[in-house]
Amino acid sequence: MGRKPRNTATMKQVAERAGVSQATVSLVLNNVGGSRVNEATRQRVMDTVEELGYRTNAFAKSLRSGESGMIGFISDEVASSPFAGELLKGAQQLAWETGNVILSVDTFNEPDLEAAAIDMMLSYRVKGVVYASMYHRVLDLPAGLEAVPTVVVNAQERSRRVASVFPDEEAGGYAATRQLIEAGHTRIAMINIQPEDSDLPAGIGRLAGYRRALSEAGIVDHPELVRYGGGVVEDGLALTLDLFDLDEPPTAIFCGNDRTAWGAYRALESRGLRVPEDCSIVGFDNHAMLAPILDPGLSTIELPYEQMARAGIELLLSGSAQEPTSNPIECVPILRGSVADAKVHA
Structure with missing residues (x-):
């Protein structure tokens, strides 16, 4: 047999059990300032509300208050x-x-x-x-x-x-690149998460932050060190391999998101290289199911x-x-x- 539904108490029942008027119950439950309900009466009403399991009608209250x-x-x-x-x-x-x-x-x-x-x-x-x-x-x-x-x-x-x-995408891209600059890197690549002509704010801002950090540090922004992917693991893998085919590969990569960074890890591993000994990596997102689990754990920028x-x-x-x-x-x-x-x- 199913459970018998509990009867819903009414304001009238609360008032009768507490020995007060319905108006007094309403004043107490709505915490009306300036009312003349003394503390003993207020406590008696609240005890009765708890005893009977009374719940206010939120919909009716919204009709009255707006x-x-x-x-x-x-x-x-x-x-x-x-x-x-x-x-x-x-x-x-x-x-x-x-x-x-x-x-x-x-x-x-x-x-x-x-x-x-x-x-x-x-x-x-x-x-x-x-x-x-x-x-x-x-x-x-x-x-x-x-x-x-x-x-x-x-x-x-x-x-x-x-x-x-x-x-704040630009500030995030700046902070990511500064991590690498402060570690002494000067040949820093970026793999973005969208095409060069995309109008999405994330990739635009993160790239602008990368370039601002390089400029402030007096580091040349080499066009061949910037790659444009789609924010997926496969692009991170392919574009990292492309970067490491350069005559002078980067010593560090800022990846526009953590999935791209995972692809970069895989690319380096396929070449017999290690993170961070052979190339430092910074991601973006702080993806809970990815960034802490990579080996080593991925330094990244957390989306707030x-x-x-x-x-x-x-x-x-x-x-x-x-x-x-x-x-x-x-x-x-x-x-x-x-x-x-x-x-x-x-």
Whole structure:
């Protein structure tokens, strides 16, 4: 036999058991400031609420107040992706800390599903919406979100109507290259994660950071040391082999993501070479299922998923989401064992 559902207590039952009016119960549960409910009565009501298992009707409360205590989280594939799941985690944690909950929907880039998700968010009277992307790109805000405070996370909103929170790609590329420069390397290659003519911010920013670090250090930016891949292991392998066919191979490689770095490891191994003794490697992403597991562990730059989501929620709750601000978030270096001093290569 199935479990018999528990009866739901009503406010009237709480009032009768506590010996007070329903108005008094409402004042206590809604923590109305300035009410004349003394501490003993307030405690008696709360004890009765606990005894009867009373739960407030959140939907009815939202109709009265115009707020549901919910924050919408609409994404393409974030919630279903272990790689970017930290975005949703960060949003959930800060929402909970501030007395809110997250209402999350993955749309899988389907316009009809996205439109339905927006309608649902509006019907629930969410305080605002986090519109999140699986990868850093420039996007157009969908119709319907102009009716509710919205912040774009892990992307940049093209028309600059709302606030955008995204990784500081250039600073991350700079930090990655500085790791290699500070280890004494001067012949530093980069394998990017997108074609040379791509307009995606990630590859553009990381390459700009690489070039800025070289320039500040007085190191010549040799065009033959820059390669353009697609961010996959196979490209990292092929392009590293290509670099090591040069008359003067690099002593260090900045790989535009961790999958590319894995390919670089495999390429060096196929030539009988070792990381970092024969070539130092730095990646980008801090992919939890890859970077710490490579041997040696991969020094990399961490994408700030959780921090971006928290920043987005803070903008919503502070009322600043509708200000068209750009909010780059620092990408922090994670140091492991894939970088050695350049003198090892001498």
